Every structure is written in structure tokens, then in C-alpha cells.
Amino acid sequence: MLTIERGRWLALAVVGAGAVALPYMVDSFYVNMATQALYLGLFALSINLIAGYGGMVTLGQAGISGIAGYTLGIAATQFGMSLGPALVVGFLATIVVAVVFGALAVRTGDVYFLMITLAQGMIIWGIAQRWTTVTGGDNGLRGIDRPGFALEYWKYYYFTLGVVAVCTLLVTLITRSTFGLSLKGIRESEGRMRPLGYNVTLHKFWAFTIAGAVAAIAGLLLAMFNQFVSPAAVHVKASADGLLMSILGGMGTIAGAFVGSSLFVVVTNYVSGYFDRWPTLLGLIFVLTILFAQDGIVGAWNRLVWAPLLRRRGRELEAERTVVGVGGPLARGQPVPASTSNVDRGGERAPVPVGGSPASNAIEDKVDREA
Amino acid sequence: MLRIHDLHSSYGLAEVLSGISMEVPDGTLVAVMGRNGMGKTTLCRSIMGLAPPVVSGGEIECNGTALGGLPAYRRAQLGIGYVPQGRHVFTSLNVVENLTVAARSEENGNEPWDLDRVWELFPRLAERKTHRAGQLSGGEQQMLAIARALMTNPGLLVMDEPSEGLAPVLVETLAERLHDLKSSALSILLVEQNLSLALRLADVVYVVENGGIVFHGTPAELDGSEEIKRRHLGVGV
Numbered sequence: 001m002l003t004i005e006r007g008r009w010l011a012l013a014v015v016g017a018g019a020v021a022l023p024y025m026v027d028s029f030y031v032n033m034a035t036q037a038l039y040l041g042l043f044a045l046s047i048n049l050i051a052g053y054g055g056m057v058t059l060g061q062a063g064i065s066g067i068a069g070y071t072l073g074i075a076a077t078q079f080g081m082s083l084g085p086a087l088v089v090g091f092l093a094t095i096v097v098a099v100v101f102g103a104l105a106v107r108t109g110d111v112y113f114l115m116i117t118l119a120q121g122m123i124i125w126g127i128a129q130r131w132t133t134v135t136g137g138d139n140g141l142r143g144i145d146r147p148g149f150a151l152e153y154w155k156y157y158y159f160t161l162g163v164v165a166v167c168t169l170l171v172t173l174i175t176r177s178t179f180g181l182s183l184k185g186i187r188e189s190e191g192r193m194r195p196l197g198y199n200v201t202l203h204k205f206w207a208f209t210i211a212g213a214v215a216a217i218a219g220l221l222l223a224m225f226n227q228f229v230s231p232a233a234v235h236v237k238a239s240a241d242g243l244l245m246s247i248l249g250g251m252g253t254i255a256g257a258f259v260g261s262s263l264f265v266v267v268t269n270y271v272s273g274y275f276d277r278w279p280t281l282l283g284l285i286f287v288l289t290i291l292f293a294q295d296g297i298v299g300a301w302n303r304l305v306w307a308p309l310l311r312r313r314g315r316e317l318e319a320e321r322t323v324v325g326v327g328g329p330l331a332r333g334q335p336v337p338a339s340t341s342n343v344d345r346g347g348e349r350a351p352v353p354v355g356g357s358p359a360s361n362a363i364e365d366k367v368d369r370e371a
Numbered sequence: 372m373l374r375i376h377d378l379h380s381s382y383g384l385a386e387v388l389s390g391i392s393m394e395v396p397d398g399t400l401v402a403v404m405g406r407n408g409m410g411k412t413t414l415c416r417s418i419m420g421l422a423p424p425v426v427s428g429g430e431i432e433c434n435g436t437a438l439g440g441l442p443a444y445r446r447a448q449l450g451i452g453y454v455p456q457g458r459h460v461f462t463s464l465n466v467v468e469n470l471t472v473a474a475r476s477e478e479n480g481n482e483p484w485d486l487d488r489v490w491e492l493f494p495r496l497a498e499r500k501t502h503r504a505g506q507l508s509g510g511e512q513q514m515l516a517i518a519r520a521l522m523t524n525p526g527l528l529v530m531d532e533p534s535e536g537l538a539p540v541l542v543e544t545l546a547e548r549l550h551d552l553k554s555s556a557l558s559i560l561l562v563e564q565n566l567s568l569a570l571r572l573a574d575v576v577y578v579v580e581n582g583g584i585v586f587h588g589t590p591a592e593l594d595g596s597e598e599i600k601r602r603h604l605g606v607g608v
Binding site for chain 2 (some may be wrong): 178184192195200
């Protein structure tokens with residue numbers, strides 16, 4: 001029997017099988033598009049972790065992600081490090097920057113957080129643009145290698161797929177842990193989390209740092225894919241693109257980041273070949289999403305398809321329970337006895353038994369529910 | 372358990388609490404009563420360290436530890452559970468998540484709280500485990516707010532008008548649950564407007580008027596004093 005839970009696993013298996021089979025089905029152009037969708041999806045996921053789960057909307061994530069790419073590029077080209085150590089240095093440098101930026105940013109919230117992260121991203125961009133002796137300025141840095149075992153396009157695709165799958169699994173585990181739950185609580189209300197014993201600022205800081213680590217991986221994958229980094233990769237537009245993907249796909253969902261990045265890559269790489277006004281199309285999709293599905297594509301799917309299925313399934317389960325006589329409030333939906341209604345209409349104060357009859361129980365419950 | 376001495380608290384220039392002193396002995400239920408705007412919620416927020424208000428003077432001590440200047444999360448870690456006025460559950464999380472997010476093990480000699488113990492106390496919540504808190508009725512949300520505070524394994528529970536907005540029959544259920552809690556060695560500070568609820572449950576009652584204590588005694592003494600009830604609680608007018 002196909003239950004909903006099994007259906008979910010089946011869908012994941014189909015997507016996984018499709019991703020593995022992709023290079024056997026299409027040519028390099030599409031495989032490279034898929035590679036981009038993967039590392040951009042991971043980048044969007046890092047934004048989603050702090051914006052969608054933690055409620056902190058950032059416009060500086062590309063700056064953090066770009067630190068990884070630039071450090072890798074500088075270590076490889078200026079210091080002649082081999083790829084392995086250069087990757088480690090790139091990753092660690094990004095963590096250090098995320099820790100510093102996080103410590104500054106998490107003390108604020110809402111629009112102030114947005115402005116501080118925007119400024120932080122622009123600082124990185126400014127350094128990339130102006131410190132030409134180290135960063136190559138506008139020309140960027142060339143000569144970043146791919147791993148020896150993943151030189152060809154399809155091998156690099158599999159490499160990216162593997163890395164992204166592992167990272168996504170880790171992020172999924174984090175979001176389902178108590179820490180992930182505490183982030184959702186913080187998103188809903190910081191003020192409610194503090195009296196429960198949560199050091200909210202510290203939790204936000206950890207979320208920012210973890211998101212920085214995820215963005216670092218995405219930045220390294222991007223740099224090795226292009227074998228090149230340039231200021232465009234750390235520009236605020238790159239941050240905004242990531243945020244856009246995250247919102248399009250669905251904030252606060254794992255799949256949303258990849259749905260959003262896939263749509264973004266298809267429009268920018270494929271549709272743009274046939275249609276000059278593709279930025280307008282992208283804008284239109286974004287506007288329609290905000291107007292009709294603020295919870296994004298995955299959110300709308302959950303709301304319109306998944307939740308009704310679950311509800312129907314839930315009703316079936318409840319019906320089963322009621323048949324065997326467990327649960328289900330007494331007398332719900334029974335006609336209201338006349339005597340009780342008289343009291344409600346403010347007639348003579350007829351003595352009502354303290355504690356209420358089952359029928360009045362149901363009424364009070366209903367009144368309370370509507371309140 | 373809790374000792375408050377000469378507490379002053381204000382919002383901006385307006386002083387709301389002007390010299391409150393009170394005590395919650397171990398394992399007792401102390402009720403604080405008073406009409407709207409007399410400073411009851413301000414008292415709760417001051418104990419919890421939530422801003423606003425600003426505490427401008429006086430001392431609050433929990434189990435001998437001075438709370439002055441400690442942030443709210445530290446006070447919670449010291450064993451104060453808080454049930455805010457208006458419930459304020461996490462509406463986007465389901466019942467289990469609301470409880471899990473609050474769960475913290477604390478060695479305080481009391482029997483520790485876990486999900487099973489919560490289901491035992493509030494069977495209604497067990498039936499609604501996977502429902503989002505936003506979908507619960509007001510009564511259920513109140514139960515959840517109390518259960519969430521219990522999951523932090525507090526030694527002292529500060530409750531701000533738990534009966535507010537509840538239908539009489541649910542207030543009755545609430546009273547029974549509070550009675551259960553009271554017999555479990557938990558100390559409770561109950562801020563209430565519902566006189567009969569407070570009279571039934573409390574060991575000691577304080578009445579607040581304009582930021583000061585105007586009455587302090589047993590429920591029987593309060594019940595016997597028509598003057599206090601009429602003037603400060605607006606009963607029987």
C-alpha cells in the first residue's frame with residue numbers, strides 16, 4: 001500500500017535516480033547547468049538556513065561564499081599551494097570571516113540585520129575589486145584547478161552531486177534537531193524563547209556560522225567549476241540571487257533551495273538563449289510567487305497538495321480511532337438542549353451544574369475555539 | 372524559593388511598581404490579585420527579567436541567588452518557568468515541537484518532566500500531538516503554554532493570568548490541573564483576576580493596587596474582608 005510517508009521516499013528516490021542518470025541522458029550543456037543548479041542550490045540552502053529557519057534575512061551571503069573562492073584562488077595561484085590544502089585554507093578562512101561577521105550581525109534583527117549583512121558583503125566586494133595585487137581586481141583570478149579525479153564535466157557533476165548531497169543531509173539533520181527547532185522558535189518570536197532559557201543571540205550566532213560553512217562549500221564548488229573567481233561572484237547581486245532562489249523555492253524548506261536554484265539556472269542559461277527579455281521573465285516569476293505563493297513553490301505544493309492529503313489521511317485515522325472508542329470529544333455537533341440556550345440568551349438564571357454537562361462542555365469548547 | 376524586596380519598576384518615566392515586597396515559600400502557591408493596570412504583569416516581567424519594564428530598584432532572589440541584572444534566559448536556567456499572559460505558544464510549531472524546544476533537564480530534586488508526564492497531566496494535548504499550536508483552541512493553547520513551561524523543569528512557575536479568556540468550564544479544568552501541580556512540590560506564583568480560582572488554590576494571597584501591596588494574608592482572610600474585595604478587586608459592586 002502506498003502511504004504518504006512511502007510516497008515521499010519514493011519521490012526522493014526518483015529524483016536521486018534521475019540525478020545519477022542525468023549525464024547518460026543529456027549532453028554537456030545540460031549537465032553543466034545541473035552542476036550549477038546544485039552548487040547554487042547549496043548556496044541558497046545556506047541562506048535558507050538563517051533566513052527561512054532563523055528568520056534573519058541576509059544580503060551578504062555571497063560575500064561569505066566568495067571568501068572561500070577567493071582564498072582558494074589566492075592560495076593556489078599566488079602561493080602555489082596544491083588543491084587539497086588550498087581547499088582547507090579556503091574553508092577555514094570563510095569560517096573565520098563568518099564568525100566575525102556573525103558576531104557583528106546577530107545582535108541586530110529585521111531590517112538592521114539586512115543592512116549590516118549588505119554592508120559586510122560590499123566590504124568583501126570592495127576588497128575583491130580594489131586590492132588588485134592580490135585579487136586581480138576586475139580581471140579576477142584564473143588558474144584554479146578541479147580535483148584530479150573530476151576534471152571532465154560529467155565527473156565534476158558527480159563530484160558536486162556527492163558533496164551537495166552530503167551537505168544537504170547534514171543541514172537536514174541540523175534543521176530536524178532541537179537546534180533547528182530552536183531556530184524556528186527564534187524566527188517566530190525571540191521574546192518567547194528567552195524565558196524558556198535560550199540565549200537567543202548565541203543561537204543566532206551558531207546558525208550564522210553553520211550557514212557560513214555551507215556557503216563556503218558552495219563557494220569552493222563554484223570556484224572550481226568556473227576555474228576562476230571574479231568580483232561578480234561576491235557582488236550584492238549574487239547575494240540577492242541566492243535570496244531570490246530561496247524565496248522562489250520556498251523559505252524554510254530544504255527542497256525549496258534546489259527547486260529555486262534549478263528554476264533560476266534554467267531561466268538564466270536556457271531561456272536566455274531564446275528570449276532576450278529573460279530578466280523580465282525572472283522578475284515576473286518572482287512577482288507572481290510573492291503575489292500568489294509567498295511560501296514559494298515547495299511551500300505552495302505542501303499547502304495545496306500535501307497538506308490536504310495529510311488531512312484526509314488524518315481524518316481516516318481519526319475515524320478509525322472513533323470506531324474503536326478512543327478519543328474524540330463528547331457530544332460534539334449534537335443539537336443544543338433548549339434549557340442551556342435559554343441561559344445563554346440571558347433569560348432567568350437557571351441553575352447550571354458546576355463543571356457543565358457534556359453538552360455545555362461542547363458549547364464552551366466551541367465558543368472558545370472561535371474566540 | 373522566591374523573595375522580592377522593595378521592587379521598583381517603571382516604563383519610561385511612569386513608575387508602575389513602587390516598592391513591592393513578597394515571598395513565595397518552597398512548595399506553595401501564592402496568588403497575586405488586583406484589577407487591570409495595577410502592575411501584575413509588570414511584576415511577572417520584572418521577575419523574569421523581560422524588558423520593558425526597567426527595574427529601577429529593589430531585589431529579587433531565587434533560591435538565594437540575586438537575579439538583579441541577569442538576562443531572562445539565565446533566570447529561566449535558574450529554574451523559573453514562565454507562562455506568559457495571552458499564552459504565546461509557537462503557532463507554527465506542532466504540539467510536540469512546542470514542548471521539545473522547551474525541554475531542559477534540571478537537577479532540582481523534583482520529579483523531572485518529559486512528554487509522557489505531560490500527556491498524563493494534559494490528556495487533551497496527547498490527542499493533538501501533531502497539530503500546529505495555531506490550530507488549537509484557547510484552552511488547549513493555555514494547557515500547552517503551561518506544559519511548555521513545565522518542560523524546562525522549573526522549581527518556580529510564574530503564571531500570568533492563565534484563566535484569561537477561557538470559558539468557565541475550561542477554567543474549572545485549569546483549576547484541577549493547577550491543583551495537581553501544586554501537590555507536586557512545585558512552587559507557583561499565580562497572577563489572577565479570577566477570585567474564586569485564587570481563593571481555592573492559593574496558600575497565600577497578595578492584592579496589588581497602584582503598584583503597591585494593599586493586602587497580604589490567607590485566602591480565608593481575603594474572603595472574609597468584604598472591604599478589600601470591594602475596593603481593590605471590584606467584587607460585589
